[in-house]
Every structure is written in structure tokens, then in C-alpha cells.
Amino acid sequence: MKIGTIDIGTNSMRLxxxxxxxxxxxxxxxxxxxxxxxxxxxxxxxxxxxxxxxNIQALKEFKAICDEEGCEYICCMGTSALRxxxxxxxxxxxxxxxxxxxxxxxTGERESNLGFLGVLEGVEKNELEEILVIDIGxxxxxxxxxxxxxxxxxxxxxxxxLRLTEKFxxxxxxxDDELKQTISFIEDTIEDTINTIKSKNIKKLVGIGGTVTSxxxxxxxxxxxxxxxxxxxxxxxxxxxxxxxxxKNMTLEDKKRLKGLQxxxxxxxxxxxxxxxxxxxxLELNEIIVSxxxxxxxxxxxxxxxxx
Numbered sequence: 001m002k003i004g005t006i007d008i009g010t011n012s013m014r015l016x017x018x019x020x021x022x023x024x025x026x027x028x029x030x031x032x033x034x035x036x037x038x039x040x041x042x043x044x045x046x047x048x049x050x051x052x053x054x055n056i057q058a059l060k061e062f063k064a065i066c067d068e069e070g071c072e073y074i075c076c077m078g079t080s081a082l083r084x085x086x087x088x089x090x091x092x093x094x095x096x097x098x099x100x101x102x103x104x105x106x107t108g109e110r111e112s113n114l115g116f117l118g119v120l121e122g123v124e125k126n127e128l129e130e131i132l133v134i135d136i137g138x139x140x141x142x143x144x145x146x147x148x149x150x151x152x153x154x155x156x157x158x159x160x161x162l163r164l165t166e167k168f169x170x171x172x173x174x175x176d177d178e179l180k181q182t183i184s185f186i187e188d189t190i191e192d193t194i195n196t197i198k199s200k201n202i203k204k205l206v207g208i209g210g211t212v213t214s215x216x217x218x219x220x221x222x223x224x225x226x227x228x229x230x231x232x233x234x235x236x237x238x239x240x241x242x243x244x245x246x247x248k249n250m251t252l253e254d255k256k257r258l259k260g261l262q263x264x265x266x267x268x269x270x271x272x273x274x275x276x277x278x279x280x281x282x283l284e285l286n287e288i289i290v291s292x293x294x295x296x297x298x299x300x301x302x303x304x305x306x307x308x
Contacts, residue, residue: 001019001020001021001072001073001304001307002017002018002019002069002070002071002072002073003017003018003019003020003071003072003073003074003075003300003303003304004016004017004062004065004066004069004071004073004074004075005074005075005076005077005296005297005299005300005303006059006062006074006075006076006077006101006296007076007077007079007295007296007299008035008037008055008059008076008077008078008079008081008082008103009037009038009079009080009081009137009138009139009210010036010037010038010041010079010080010081010137010138010139010140010160010162010163011034011036011038011137011138011139011160011161011162011210011265011268012032012033012034012035012036012138012210012264013032013033013035013037013055013058013059013062014030014031014032014033014296015030015031015032015062015065015066015296016028016029016030016296016297016300017029017031017065017066017069017071018297018300020300020301020304025121025297025300025301028227028297029069030227030296031062031065032210032262033058033061033062034262034264034265035051035054035055035058036051036054036138036162037051037052037054037055037078037081037082037091038051038080038081038084038085038138038139038160038162038163039051039162039166040166041081041084041085041139042084042139042163042166042167043166045084045085045086046085046086046087047081047082047085047087047088047090047091052090052091052094055091055095056091056094056095056098056099059076059095059098059099059101059103060098060099063099063100063101073303073307074101075104075299075300075303076095076101076102076103076104077103077104077105077106077111077114077295077299078091078092078103078104078105078106079105079106079111079137079139079140079295080108080137080138080139080140080156080158080160080163081138081139082103082105083105083106083107083108084139084158088105091103092105107156108140108142108155108156109154109156111135111140111142111156111295112135112142112143112144112151112154112155112156113144113151113154113298114295114298114299114302115133115135115142115144115208115294115295115298116133116144116146116150116151116154116298117297117298117301117302118208118291118293118294118295118296118297118298118299118301119131119133119206119208119291119293119294119298120148120293121293121297121298121301122231122232122291122292122293122297123291129147129203129204130145130146130147130152130200130201130202130203130204131145131146131147131202131203131204131205131206132144132145132197132200132202132204132205132206132283133145133146133206133207133208133291134205134206134207134208134209134212134276134279134288135207135208135209135294135295136160136161136207136209136210136211136212136272136275136276137160137161137209137210138160138161138162138163138210138268139158139160139162139163140156140157140158140159140160140163141156141157141159141160141190141275141279142154142155142156142157143155143156143157143190143193143197145197145200145202153196153197153200155193155196157189157190157193158189159185159186159189159190159275160272160275161210161211161268161269161271161272161275162268162271164182164185164186164271164274164275165267165268165270165271167182167185168181168182168185168271169182169270169271172251172252173248173249173250173251174247174248174249174270179248179274182271182274183274183278186274186275186278187278187282190278190279190282194279194282194283197283198283202283202285204289205280205283205285205287205288205289206288206289206290206291207235207276207288207289207290207291208290208291208293208294208295209294210265210272211269211272211273211275211276212235212276212288212290213230213290213292214260214261214262214265214269214272215235215240215243215272215273215276215290216230216233216235216260216290217229217230217259217260217261218243218258218259218260218261219233219235219239219243219260220233220260221259221260222259222260223259225260225262227292230290230292231290231291231292231293232289232290232291233289233290234287234288234289234290235287235288235290236286236287237277237280237281237285237286237287240273240276240277240280240288241277243273244270244273244274244277247269247270247273248270252266252267255267255269276288
């Protein structure tokens with residue numbers, strides 16, 4: 001069965017098309033469009049008309065790709081920005097009218113569970129010990145602890161790369177004061193979650209989402225993004241610190257030219273890296289494994305199992 005799953009995130013809209021056969025996802029193709037539905041939502045509480053128009057257009061384009069590829073079923077989820085905005089209903093109605101697609105706004109807890117389910121698809125399940133999965137998005141970061149039997153703790157925190165850029169990082173070259181405020185806000189927000197996770201004696205950290213995959217691509221200096229090279233790659237804390245120091249002192253134009261970084265993510269990557277850096281520091285974990293299997297694969301598995 002050919003399925004299309006769409007994730008309308010705060011920063012970008014993503015599409016996965018794949019065949020689900022004999023309990024496995026094969027022939028995966030991923031598409032991404034930086035649509036920024038969450039632009040200004042943290043400050044104003046509403047999705048702007050421009051952001052609605054951008055996202056409706058992208059949704060129509062993704063629907064056309066699904067039709068072209070012969071997807072028998074399309075499922076679409078909305079996350080942090082659609083959870084937080086006061087006019088998400090307006091967007092959902094217009095999305096249905098213009099594209100024929102039903103957008104389901106999912107809770108942070110469900111997003112966490114789907115992320116973990118997706119990660120499971122990309123690892124050898126018999127080798128899976130208790131792990132922590134973190135999903136750094138544009139509006140929120142999900143923390144998920146579990147093993148091959150499923151999730152035993154999950155928490156969604158309102159710290160994301162776009163949200164924190166809008167809130168604190170107002171200048172191209174990040175000032176010491178801006179960085180201090182960002183770090184302080186992250187630490188205060190996640191303190192309880194970090195303490196809970198520390199009590200679970202986690203040995204392995206897995207990262208999903210645009211920040212973590214971008215850091216891997218930067219670390220590998222990839223001229224062209226490769227899912228194969230990014231999946232299961234590792235980033236150590238020292239490498240992350242070096243990348244953060246470099247990004248802090250770069251202009252936006254310099255970041256746009258950086259190997260491995262999509263130019264449209266250049267303005268928010270620093271905030272995303274700060275979030276990742278603080279999490280690793282607080283948990284005293286020296287290495288993160290990057291997964292290219294995430295919420296999109298998790299949603300696909302859930303749909304396929306329900307339908308069968």
C-alpha cells in the first residue's frame with residue numbers, strides 16, 4: 001500500500017511517500033518546504049494571512065505529489081504552531097476546501113509517541129535498550145523515553161528553534177546577552193523534565209527533526225543532503241560546541257553558504273543548536289545518534305496497522 005504522510009510543523013511542512021509492505025516501510029521519499037506557519041504565533045497568538053496562504057499552497061503541491069505517486073491514502077498532522085494559535089480552525093477549514101486534505105492537530109504527547117514509533121522503524125529492535133529520543137522542532141521539543149516495548153515517559157516543552165529565535169536572537173551575530181537569556185530560558189523550562197529523565201539512567205540519546213539532521217549534515221560538510229549519510233550518524237558534544245561557536249559569530253549570509261545547511265534554515269539554526277547543546281550538557285551525555293526516521297514514519301506505521 002502506498003501512503004503519504006504530511007507534517008505541518010512550526011518551521012516547515014514535510015511529506016513522506018512510501019510503500020508499507022509486510023510490516024516494513026520501503027521506497028521512502030521525503031520532501032520539505034520551509035513554510036513557517038508559526039511565524040509570529042508565539043508573539044501574537046495567531047497565524048498570519050501570509051503564513052496561511054504559504055501553507056495552503058504547499059499543501060496543494062504535496063497533494064499533487066501524492067496523486068502523481070499513486071498514494072492510496074494521505075494523512076496530515078499539525079503540531080506546535082497549530083496547537084498554540086487561536087485561528088487554527090480557520091486554517092484547517094481552508095486546507096480541506098483548497099486541497100481536500102483533513103489536517104489533524106495532534107497533542108504534544110501524541111507527537112512524542114509518533115516520533116518514538118518512527119525511530120523504532122530505523123533501528124534493529126532486538127538491539128534496542130532504553131533510549132531517550134529528542135525531537136527539536138520549530139515551536140517545541142519533545143522528550144521521549146522508551147525501549148522496544150514502547151514509551152514509558154514523554155513530555156513536550158515549548159522550546160523550538162523558530163520560537164526562541166523570535167523571542168531572543170534578534171541580531172545576526174548573536175550577542176553574549178542574547179545567548180545568556182536563551183540559555184536561561186531553556187534551562188528554566190526543561191529543568192523538571194531533565195530531572196525526571198536523569199532518574200531513568202539513560203545510556204543512549206537519539207535525535208530527530210531538522211535541527212539535529214542539519215547539525216549532522218554540517219558536521220559531515222555535505223554538499224548535497226543525503227538521508228543515508230545522515231541516518232545513524234553520530235555527533236559528539238565537542239563537535240556540537242565547535243559548531244555552536246562557529247554559528248554564533250557568523251552573519252546570515254555566511255550561514256546560508258555553509259555546507260550541509262539548507263539556506264532557509266540559516267536564520268534559526270543557532271537557536272536549535274543551543275537547545276541541543278543544553279540538553280546534552282544537562283544530561284551529561286557526550287554523543288547523540290541521528291535518526292532520519294521520525295514522526296512521518298511513525299504516522300505511516302500507525303495508519304498502515306489500523307488499516308490492516
